[in-house]
Amino acid sequence: MLLKLRALPFFAGLLALLAIVIMLRLGFWQLARAEQKQLRTQQLEQRLALQPLSLQDINRQSGDVADFPVQIIGTLDTNHILLWDNRVVNGQVGYEVLVPMTTDYGTVLVNLGWLKAPVRRDQLPELTLPKHRLTLDGKVVVPGHNPISREMTESGWPKRIQQPERHYIESLLQTELLPYLVQVDDTQQFGYLNNWRPVVMPAEKHVAYAVQWFGLALACLIITLVAIAKQRKKYGKSVSP
Known part of the structure; x- marks a missing residue:
């Protein structure tokens, strides 16, 4: 004892x-x-001070291309709109609208901004996007990958996704994408909110x-x-x- x-x-x-x-x-x-x-933060400050680059310039960069300002010219594929699910702004659940854009230097996914989700889960927001050729300023974003996230099987378009994982989206679109997406600066022109937060926690x-x-x-x-x-x-x- x-x-x-x-x-x-x-x-x-x-x-x-x-x-x-x-x-x-x-x-x-x-x-x-x-x-x-x-x-x-230092990289962000340095790169945002630069003049916007073209997609051709971005594609020529070696190493990390995140945070470079960029100007893209092309046409939105309004038949294949992706809704990045469960994006919360000020306590409200919504979607970020991702659309493939066809340019002279490849197809790139662009984030047009955030909009509030409908009250009912079985409803999708009504989206009206321009079909003519556009010139958009934005920032290059290289999304991370969450191995825990699982995609839902949905038919038809627009289609909800849980994360902007390039290879998965390429399989949906049957189109090769550039290895980054572009966060549009002026999202208000589409009626959406710019929710880009490159550094969430300082x-x-x-x-x-x-x-x-x-x-x-x-x-x-x-x-x-x-x-x-x-x-x-x-x-x-x-x-x-």
Whole structure:
């Protein structure tokens, strides 16, 4: 029985050590994310200061092309409109309207902006888009991929999608797309809202979270050491002659 009592502080300390290690790892992860966000913000500022490039210029770039300002000229494929599902703005669920645009330098997916979803899920918004040749200014966006997201099987167009995954959209369109999309600047010309947020959480926020995790780790360490000291003192007295 005494052996079991003495083992309790050991196991409690082991669990506390594990928790401290996890909290420290989360803190350092937040610091790494802060550094990534800082670099992204610097890149964003540098590239947005440039004059708009053409799609031909973008296609000639080596490496990451995200955030470059671009001007595209072409025709929207209004027969194949994609609705990026579950996009929330100010607490309202809606869609971002993605449309293939045929240009002299390839077919590129353009984001025309966000609109509120109808009340009923079985209803789709009514969309009226221009069919003539357009000149649009925007920003190059390279979407990420969420392996957890699963697409729904829907017939007809417009078609809802869960994420702008290029290969999946190419299979729907039976058309090869450029490996990025263009976020249109002036979405109001189509009656939509510009919901482009290149940096959702600033670096300072990640640093603040890191400080919180390190603070929790320190507090856990102090509490554990105090608890172990009290337990040893208590059990030490219980076996004293």
